[in-house]
Amino acid sequence: MMRHRLSGRRAACPYCGGTRLRRVARKRLVLDVFECGGCLLLFRWPMETEEEFRRFYQAEYHEGAITDVPSAEKLAEMSRKGFEGTSLGLSSKIDLLRMLEPRGRVLDYGCSWGYGVFQLRAAGYDAAGFEISRPRAGFARQWLGGGILDDPAALDATAAGSFDVVFSNHVVEHLRELRRAFDLFSRLLRPQGLLFTVLPNFSGREARNGRFLNWIGAAHPIAPTRDFFLRNLPNHRFCDVHSFSGPFTHAVARSVVAGEFGSLDQDGDELLVLARKES
Numbered sequence: 001m002m003r004h005r006l007s008g009r010r011a012a013c014p015y016c017g018g019t020r021l022r023r024v025a026r027k028r029l030v031l032d033v034f035e036c037g038g039c040l041l042l043f044r045w046p047m048e049t050e051e052e053f054r055r056f057y058q059a060e061y062h063e064g065a066i067t068d069v070p071s072a073e074k075l076a077e078m079s080r081k082g083f084e085g086t087s088l089g090l091s092s093k094i095d096l097l098r099m100l101e102p103r104g105r106v107l108d109y110g111c112s113w114g115y116g117v118f119q120l121r122a123a124g125y126d127a128a129g130f131e132i133s134r135p136r137a138g139f140a141r142q143w144l145g146g147g148i149l150d151d152p153a154a155l156d157a158t159a160a161g162s163f164d165v166v167f168s169n170h171v172v173e174h175l176r177e178l179r180r181a182f183d184l185f186s187r188l189l190r191p192q193g194l195l196f197t198v199l200p201n202f203s204g205r206e207a208r209n210g211r212f213l214n215w216i217g218a219a220h221p222i223a224p225t226r227d228f229f230l231r232n233l234p235n236h237r238f239c240d241v242h243s244f245s246g247p248f249t250h251a252v253a254r255s256v257v258a259g260e261f262g263s264l265d266q267d268g269d270e271l272l273v274l275a276r277k278e279s
Contacts, residue, residue: 090120165193202223203227
């Protein structure tokens, strides 16, 4: 970051390219957090090159159980319990997903070593995964069999409308090229397919109370907020965009299915964004 700062490159929004920016924070002297006046994205500056970003996720990014592949004994134990009682359990999110799309083909985008694909398949979905880290994707293929991609070109070559759901859990805040990702999600979804993405709630209560700067850094180059999604997802052929925060209880799920989004909390630690691909 210091090298990029000394290069004299002008700060620009990684989503829309805008330069009408407001600095909202500074971290460790060399990292600025800007809000784009055009698209409302919060992002850090400096930003790596695409090649530097790729190398980071191949070799340097570690986030505990999320990225560290388990031993055979640990994997057998977690699989037997359906990952319940671990930090990798997705049951409340998948329960909500089943109320919105009870069956179909799901892409787990950013699937790491496959624990989400496993849980989606156990819930009855025809689930595939994409993971940029080749070692983690390789482990997922070895464990789960087919359906795990690690080459962006292979995902780009996947037929349009191949999926009923694009599911991502704490992934989009890691993406340097968010515009490209939204276009990809839109293309891969069938008409009226569902985008279901969970991320840290960068404008929630905990963020406002000081945790925001802990959530943005080397691994999180961007910090998309509720307002960012509401403004920009329609530009990628998405409609019915809604967001709310966890915990994702049965009461929350009932309100979502009933379309009663106005009563849902927006202040929790996690933000869930739902949107439908246009017909």
